[in-house]
Amino acid sequence: MSTVFHLDLDRERLQGAELAIIPGDPARVERIAQLLDRPEPLASTREFTSWLGWIGERSVVVCSTGIGGPSTSIAVEELAQLGVRTFLRVGTTGAIQPGIRPGEVIVTTGAVRLDGASSHFAPMEFPAVADFACTTALVEACRSAGLDPHTGITASSDTFYPGQERYDTYSGRVVKRFQGSFEEWRSLGVLNYEMESATLFTMCAAQGLRAGCVAGVLVNRNDTETPDEAASAAVESTSIGVVVEAARILLDG
Numbered sequence: 375m376s377t378v379f380h381l382d383l384d385r386e387r388l389q390g391a392e393l394a395i396i397p398g399d400p401a402r403v404e405r406i407a408q409l410l411d412r413p414e415p416l417a418s419t420r421e422f423t424s425w426l427g428w429i430g431e432r433s434v435v436v437c438s439t440g441i442g443g444p445s446t447s448i449a450v451e452e453l454a455q456l457g458v459r460t461f462l463r464v465g466t467t468g469a470i471q472p473g474i475r476p477g478e479v480i481v482t483t484g485a486v487r488l489d490g491a492s493s494h495f496a497p498m499e500f501p502a503v504a505d506f507a508c509t510t511a512l513v514e515a516c517r518s519a520g521l522d523p524h525t526g527i528t529a530s531s532d533t534f535y536p537g538q539e540r541y542d543t544y545s546g547r548v549v550k551r552f553q554g555s556f557e558e559w560r561s562l563g564v565l566n567y568e569m570e571s572a573t574l575f576t577m578c579a580a581q582g583l584r585a586g587c588v589a590g591v592l593v594n595r596n597d598t599e600t601p602d603e604a605a606s607a608a609v610e611s612t613s614i615g616v617v618v619e620a621a622r623i624l625l626d627g
C-alpha cells in the first residue's frame with residue numbers, strides 16, 4: 375500500500391472511508407473522533423493529525439487541515455487519493471453581520487475567494503460553492519440539535535490579520551486592497567470570515583468532490599476583536615456535534 379506524501383496514511387489504514395471530517399485545529403481531531411464509534415488514532419505529521427472512527431459499518435476519517443488554503447489543499451488532495459469523496463469542514467469564525475452572536479453557528483453556502491490556493495484549481499470566475507447535500511445535512515443536523523444556523527456567504531481569506539482587515543496589529547497597516555473590505559463584504563451580506571472554505575469548496579466543486587462547512591462564532595467583529603471565552607468553549611462542542619450528525623445523515627442517506 376503506498377503512503378501519501380504528507381499525511382502518513384494509506385488506503386488500508388482508512389478502511390474504505392469515503393467521508394472526512396476536517397477541522398483546522400489538530401487538537402479538535404480527537405474530540406471529534408470520540409463522538410464516533412471505535413475511535414483510533416491514525417497519524418500525526420506537521421499540522422495533519424488523523425483519527426479513524428465508525429458510523430455503523432462505515433468508516434470516517436477525521437483529519438486536521440491546519441490554517442489556510444495551502445495546507446487544506448494538501449489534506450483534501452491526499453485524502454481524495456485514498457478514496458475520500460465527501461469533506462465536512464468544522465471550524466471557528468468571526469461574524470461580520472450585526473445580530474450574529476458568539477456561540478451561534480454558521481453554515482457556509484459559498485465563499486468569497488480571498489485565498490490564493492483556490493486559483494490553482496480553477497480560474498477566479500469559478501464559484502467557491504458548497505455541495506448542496508452537504509449543506510442541507512449540516513442545516514438538518516443543526517436543527518435536530520435545537521440550533522437555528524445562519525446560512526450564507528463567507529469571506530475566506532489567506533490571512534487572519536490584513537485579509538480580514540484587522541488594525542489591532544503590530545504595524546496597524548492594511549494594504550490598500552483590503553482597506554474598506556470589511557464594510558464592503560458586510561454591505562454585500564457576507565456573514566463571516568474564516569480561512570479555508572474558499573480553497574476547499576473550489577477544489578472540491580472543480581473535481582467532482584463534495585464539501586460543506588460549519589463554523590462556530592467566536593466573536594462578532596462589529597462589537598469587539600476579543601473572542602468571548604465562554605462562547606468559544608461552548609461553540610466548539612456544539613459544532614463538532616453538528617458535524618458528526620451531518621456525517622451520519624450523509625452516510626445514512
Ligand SMILES: O=P(O)(O)O[C@H]1O[C@H](CO)[C@@H](O)[C@H]1O
Nearest residue numbers: 397398399441465466568569
Ligand atoms: O478553527 P479553525 O478550523 O482553525 O478555523 C479558523 O480559525 C483559524 C484562525 O484562527 C483559521 O483556520 C480559521 O479558518
Ligand SMILES: O=c1cc[nH]c(=O)[nH]1
Nearest residue numbers: 466467468567568569
Ligand atoms: O475572526 C476570525 C475568527 C476565527 N477565524 C478567523 O479566520 N477569523
